[in-house]
Amino acid sequence: MHVNLLVEAERRDPNxxxxxxxxxxxxxxxxxxxxxxxxxxxxTLQAVQRRQHRLQAQWETLAGDHARATQLETARESLARVAADLAAFSNVQVHAASRLLALAQGVPADVQLTEVVLQHTLTQEDDRPARRYAWLVTGRTATEQGEKRVRSLLEALQQVPPPDDFGTVVPGGIRIDPQSGAVMSSIFDIRCRLAPRRFP
Structure with a gap:
């Protein structure tokens, strides 16, 4: 027999x-x-902070090396610019010694050179700055067969091989020397125009 002593209000809902x-x-x-x-x-925050401290310590260790590397890189760039400038300068220069030697070897025995001048002007070639050189050769020779000797000198200059050639050799003419007081001596001039040398 089951006796439920709970009143209805005291019962609990199982749900x-x-x-x-x-x-x-x-x-x-x-x-x-x-x-x-x-x-x-x-x-995680502690791990991040520890890693940050380690990285900070590493950076402080490497800061001096980084500054030194930055200085070296700046110096390298400066030297590279200087080297490029020197290369550009060297590219537009003319080596006169070898040409003067070739000129001396090509002068006939009866020809006396009185002046050799290397002229240059700045110009533009293919929208780039360039330097144009010209040799001006003047001399004196006997009037008799003077044209033949000057022509021999012209041919000698034209036959000089590159890179020490004289470019385009143009005769300026031969004429009686007005200072000699006689017709036995003539003067001549030759102009040699070299190809323009461009800056890189």
Whole structure:
């Protein structure tokens, strides 16, 4: 025989009790989850701070080397610019010694050179700055067969091989020397135009 001594108002709804139990368990789990999340965030933050301290220490160690490397790179760039300028300057220069030697070897015995001048002008070639050189050769020779000797000198200059050639050799003419007081001596001039030498 079962006697229920609870009045109707004192009876508990089993669904309500289950809900309360579930909510309590969920609350405990939520608190535990938040605690674990807080521990994870804290440990991660500590790890990040430790790594930051290590990186800071490494940077302080490497800062001097970095500054030195920056100085060396700046010096290298400066030297590279100087080397490029020197290369550009060298590219537009004419080596006169070898040409003067070739000129001396090509002068006939009866020809006397009185002046050899190397002229140059700045110009533009293919929209780039360039330097144009010209040799001006003047001399004196006997009037008799003077044209033949000057022509021999012209041919000698035209036959000089590159890179020490005289370019385009143009005779300026031969005429009686007005200062000689006689027709036995003539003067001549020759112009040699070299190809323009461009700056890189």
């Amino acid at each position: 309500l009790m289950l809900l309360r139990t579930t909510l309590g368990a969920l609350s405990i789990l939520a608190v535990a989850g938040l605690a674990l999340h807080g521990i994870f965030v804290f440990s």
